Amino acid sequence: MKVFREYTTALKAGVSAAAVMLAVTPAAFANHHNDTAQTSVESPVHEANLQIEVDSRMAGAVQDLFIQEDFAELFGADVTEGELMLARSAYAQRLFEPVWTYDGVDGLLEAVASVGRYGVVMSDEDRQRISILADRRFTGGDAADRARADILLTAEWFDLMARIGGPLENMGEATASQTNAPARSELVVLLERSGQGDVRSSAEHVAPQAAQFQMLQAELERYQMIEARGGWIAIPDADDALEPGMTDARVPALRERMIAEGYYSAGDLLERTTEFFAQNDAVEAETVSVTTETTLTEDADSDLEAEAEAEAPDFNEWYITYDETLADAVEAFQEQHGLEIDGVLGPNTLEALNESVDSKVDRIRAAMDFWREQGDMGERFVWANVPSFTAEGWANNQREISMRAIFGLPSRATPIFSDEIEYAVANPRWYAPVSIVSRDKIPHMQEDPSYAARNGYTIVDRETGSTVAAETVDWYADNAGSRYQFIQAPGDNNALGELKIIFPNQHSVYLHGTPSVHLFDRAQRAFSSGCVRLENPVDMAMWVAGDDFESMEDLQEALDDSELRRVDFENHVPVHITYVTVTVAEDGHARFWRDVYNRENSIRMEERVAPLWEPQDEPAAEIAQMSPVAAGSL
16 A cells, blocks of 8 residues: 555655656556656656546546446445436546545545444445455556446445435435435535545534434443453343342342443442451451450350351351442443332343343444434424333434323334424313224223213214213124214313323324323333323423414413313424434433334343352452453453
8 A cells, every 4th residue: 555655645746647656666667658658757747748648547437437328337226316416426526537545545444444433334345345446446457447446436435424324315205304414515525525535524424413323322332342341241040039138149240240331330349348358357356355355264265256256247148248239230220221210130120131232232223223214303303212201302402301201002002203293282182092992991881881971071973973871872882982982071080181282193193191190100101002191291382382482371371271272383393203222311321221012123132141159268369359340340
């Protein structure tokens, strides 16, 4: 590659390309002699002419490739018509001169080497192919071969940018929330800059700008470092749950598992162990002091030693005790994994602990892929994510409001889609869908027809439009669920709570409140029939209204007066219902959520299992030989 650097440097200095090639390689002399007449390289005029001749041959070769019918094949099957247009535009603007300089190729190779920071995995085959093209760009047999390599490098650049930032443009119909790609003119400029060596900034430009993506980048790096240190070893299973205060041979393995992921400090463990031995030494010293200052019979001396031995804490028992500090670490882990926060090492917590580090790395990458594919979600948007059971309001890449949410049961999964919020309804009636009437209401009515009245439902015959008495209906009829409409009046028991937020869609899904507020205390909140229940629907509606003060006042007035009223929002805010199993909280740490709908098959368990603790005759040796995982975390 030294030849290429000298070649490029010399050209920048105004030295003839032919002169440089003649100086650095004899083989180039033969090629040069055949391509050009004997010309003095000492004449500035002749040098300029040679440079023009070399460039014109390359430009001509590039142009020849562009007019061939199989030009698109150079870019591969995945290329879009838009990308082909951009490539043609970029080369045409350069009068078909090559895009890739030595610095540009250098930058491209560096970008390929560091593409992992964007959550992109490139195969060795991909890397080798690009490296070969980089070599051919400057050492190809003739101008046509070098021109072909230049165009193929451009194709690789488009592919790399798409891997980093997602589709560079959408040639089909696209919603406003999916137009994140730079305009064509921007991409041409980025290609030009990349060809000159600035590939890194081009990659940063096309990468998703969403705060979640950028925070996931940082967490990806952290977990890759954990992976490089060896990750962690699985905790053995057991029949009984491990609760704080209990002793268990699995505790040392649990402690090291917490250290490996940063929930527990190895330094704290070392300090606590040192304190233990200091306390033990103090007891022994006190025993020695008593025996030297007191004249004792042989039996009394034995009794005193036994008493001191009983008072001295036992290391093995202490080391396998599930203490408060370790329980706090487990509770922090449970919080960050969507589990019940109780400090108990039960089946769900054990399963989450035993997920391998490489599985977590892959899940972070999958979350980054989501943000790549999702594109621009809007300046202000509502984000309701099923696995995290949360709904949030974001503005200018900042989380401004967040609350717990309830989503559909696995059998009645909340659909994943995007839309725009148009209006809210205060003190709404609930028109139960036919599916819910058939599955939920009819069985209640068969058992007790007074169920409807007790829960505030009016029953309407869809065929006649008239209200009917529950006692007069044959609730065992096959068409009962579809024939009778259940309408629940506003009130404390209304299934929609005090407010619903509407974004008309084919799924009949919306955001709303609920009288069953106790369910928000559960870690896993898949309880609804598909709609999204909000912990604080009024707060969310007010956030959606934003600076639309008239809508805010109308909404608050209707709520205060317990009046059923529709309030249209002046500004329609996008709402995105998603399924992402890794998100990043405000503290910058990743949250790994359970795959509640079993849509991701990538979660893998750690195959290595830690041994159970065995009592140590020389505990000090055990501390001196702390595991590599623990020692590496100090």
